Amino acid sequence: MFWQKEIETAPHSEIQKLQLRMLNDTIERAKKSKFYSKKLQNVNQLKNIEQIQELPFTTKEDLRGGFPYDFLAVDLGEVVRLHSSSGTTGNPTVVYHTAQDLQSWANISARCMYAAGARKNDIFQNTMGYGLFTGGLGFHYGAERLGMMTIPIGPGNSKRQTWFMQNFGTTTVHILPSYAVRLYHSMKEDGIDPKKDLKLKIFFIGAEPHTEELRREIQELYGLKAFNSYGLSEISGPGVAFECGEQDGMHIWEDFVIPEIIDPDTLEVLPDGQEGELVLTAINRRAMPVIRYRTRDLTKILPSPCACGRTHRKIARIKGRTDDMMIINGVNIFPIQIEKTIMNIPEASKNYIIEIAEKNYMDKLSVKIEINDEAFDGTLEDLEKLKHKIETELKSETGVSPIVSFVDQGTLPAAEGKAKRVYDLRKK
Amino acid sequence: MPFHLSVFLENKPGRLEKIMKVLSEHKINLSAMSLASAGNFGVVKLLVDDPQKAFDELKKQKITVTKRKIAAVVIGNVPGAFYDLLRKLSDRGTNIEDCYGFLLNDGKTAAIVLEIENQPEAEKVLKDIDANVLDEDKIYNY
Numbered sequence: 001m002f003w004q005k006e007i008e009t010a011p012h013s014e015i016q017k018l019q020l021r022m023l024n025d026t027i028e029r030a031k032k033s034k035f036y037s038k039k040l041q042n043v044n045q046l047k048n049i050e051q052i053q054e055l056p057f058t059t060k061e062d063l064r065g066g067f068p069y070d071f072l073a074v075d076l077g078e079v080v081r082l083h084s085s086s087g088t089t090g091n092p093t094v095v096y097h098t099a100q101d102l103q104s105w106a107n108i109s110a111r112c113m114y115a116a117g118a119r120k121n122d123i124f125q126n127t128m129g130y131g132l133f134t135g136g137l138g139f140h141y142g143a144e145r146l147g148m149m150t151i152p153i154g155p156g157n158s159k160r161q162t163w164f165m166q167n168f169g170t171t172t173v174h175i176l177p178s179y180a181v182r183l184y185h186s187m188k189e190d191g192i193d194p195k196k197d198l199k200l201k202i203f204f205i206g207a208e209p210h211t212e213e214l215r216r217e218i219q220e221l222y223g224l225k226a227f228n229s230y231g232l233s234e235i236s237g238p239g240v241a242f243e244c245g246e247q248d249g250m251h252i253w254e255d256f257v258i259p260e261i262i263d264p265d266t267l268e269v270l271p272d273g274q275e276g277e278l279v280l281t282a283i284n285r286r287a288m289p290v291i292r293y294r295t296r297d298l299t300k301i302l303p304s305p306c307a308c309g310r311t312h313r314k315i316a317r318i319k320g321r322t323d324d325m326m327i328i329n330g331v332n333i334f335p336i337q338i339e340k341t342i343m344n345i346p347e348a349s350k351n352y353i354i355e356i357a358e359k360n361y362m363d364k365l366s367v368k369i370e371i372n373d374e375a376f377d378g379t380l381e382d383l384e385k386l387k388h389k390i391e392t393e394l395k396s397e398t399g400v401s402p403i404v405s406f407v408d409q410g411t412l413p414a415a416e417g418k419a420k421r422v423y424d425l426r427k428k
Numbered sequence: 429m430p431f432h433l434s435v436f437l438e439n440k441p442g443r444l445e446k447i448m449k450v451l452s453e454h455k456i457n458l459s460a461m462s463l464a465s466a467g468n469f470g471v472v473k474l475l476v477d478d479p480q481k482a483f484d485e486l487k488k489q490k491i492t493v494t495k496r497k498i499a500a501v502v503i504g505n506v507p508g509a510f511y512d513l514l515r516k517l518s519d520r521g522t523n524i525e526d527c528y529g530f531l532l533n534d535g536k537t538a539a540i541v542l543e544i545e546n547q548p549e550a551e552k553v554l555k556d557i558d559a560n561v562l563d564e565d566k567i568y569n570y
Binding site for chain 1: 467469494495525545
């Protein structure tokens with residue numbers, strides 16, 4: 001049932017004691033970095049865990065500003081790995097790992113996969129991108145730590161993905177939710193029914209926000225269980241929080257991070273159950289401890305104990321990011337609201353993009369959806385009805401009136417990494 | 429039961445061309461068509477000499493296509509002929525979803541293609557009014 005029963009089921013008071021000790025150690029280690037030597041110079045040992053609220057926040061801008069080495073808290077000789085964001089705008093966010101960091105990251109990743117039901121006899125296919133992106137290597141080492149035979153296939157090439165699944169009897173897969181839908185359609189075109197022809201049993205889905213509806217759809221298409229995961233490279237990568245068999249919220253590993261929820265405007269810490277921005281303190285990192293990091297991800301901490309027996313608290317599915325909120329003629333919309341709406345309309349295909357343009361000083365929201373080959377009955381009338389239905393549902397979900405149009409199948413950009421759904425064409 | 433093809437297309441340069449290229453490359457002849465658009469997208473109906481082959485080849489190119497049942501009625505190429513047919517159909521409460529026509533080889537007659545996918549009763553009505561309904565084979569290769 002458990003990868004590390006003792007720590008996963010420890011009473012919360014014990015976890016808090018451990019957190020206080022680890023946090024104090026982290027503060028001391030962090031002070032060796034240029035950035036925190038200044039920021040934390042007046043901070044002494046904390047006496048209780050609530051005092052974390054007295055520590056300063058760290059932002060994405062701080063990490064960028066500290067490029068390349070201001071956050072490094074160990075000698076460069078101790079560092080064995082670097083991960084980095086793409087850095088298309090300004091300095092990339094660079095994250096360093098010592099050998100011990102990689103081990104503890106692999107351990108929590110293994111713990112996640114074990115909680116979802118993966119065991120050492122499983123065959124694991126990793127369709128996430130390898131390289132600087134943490135999604136691939138993070139789970140790769142976690143899966144090996146768990147003991148699964150790992151196929152490091154990387155993203156794309158659906159025919160090859162399917163070929164490996166068929167020939168090696170893949171049972172567990174790490175996959176982007178958007179790619180899972182595409183892969184299914186590729187299988188279908190080749191006459192493969194994953195329910196009958198493959199041995200798939202668990203999908204680990206993550207790296208992009210998605211809805212409960214999309215998860216159910218994936219489970220339905222493949223006849224398996226899909227588990228939501230959460231992670232971010234600034235802390236380590238995937239594996240920070242993960243669903244257990246209950247599939248109701250993600251356990252956030254409190255011996256690895258200390259989670260807080262804040263109001264992103266007032267910066268005030270909110271009680272469990274209230275929605276706000278997730279703030280994380282990494283308490284088990286050596287090369288680059290990050291303290292009260294503002295993730296910009298919106299979620300809430302679920303207060304109730306979990307039926308699975310784990311005592312680490314759970315966070316709700318990520319609702320969106322404070323920075324992917326779209327403002328359309330003054331109305332705040334999250335892309336996930338649009339996804340949820342489309343998922344609930346079975347005749348609509350699941351490949352879509354959102355375009356925001358500006359015309360005569362008014363914002364115009366367009367949703368382009370690939371034509372659903374199976375649902376097309378050949379009449380313009382039914383297409384117009386479907387268009388109208390989607391527009392009405394979107395209006396009631398978001399409060400703005402989007403323009404829906406259909407495009408040819410296979411013409412929207414294929415999702416290799418994270419699916420890019422939103423195209424903001426407004427002049428900045 | 430004869431059928432024509434209904435193809436989804438975006439209202440953009442090159443989309444109709446792409447469909448015709450597939451037909452051309454497989455030596456499929458187009459006898460008639462009709463196109464309806466709703467802004468950014470539309471639907472084109474194609475009457476071809478080998479609809480099954482056209483259907484398969486279009487599918488292979490990931491073009492969204494479906495089959496729709498039709499009936500083709502021969503009428504005279506004279507004033508009032510189409511009116512006559514329509515009057516008889518509407519007298520019997522038969523609605524026409526989609527239709528188009530083309531002149532037949534002799535120049536004295538024309539074929540009117542009626543889409544009857546959602547009107548199974550139309551066949552019987554056409555019989556009742558003694559319409560000159562073309563055989564399936566004749567529709568594709570007149």
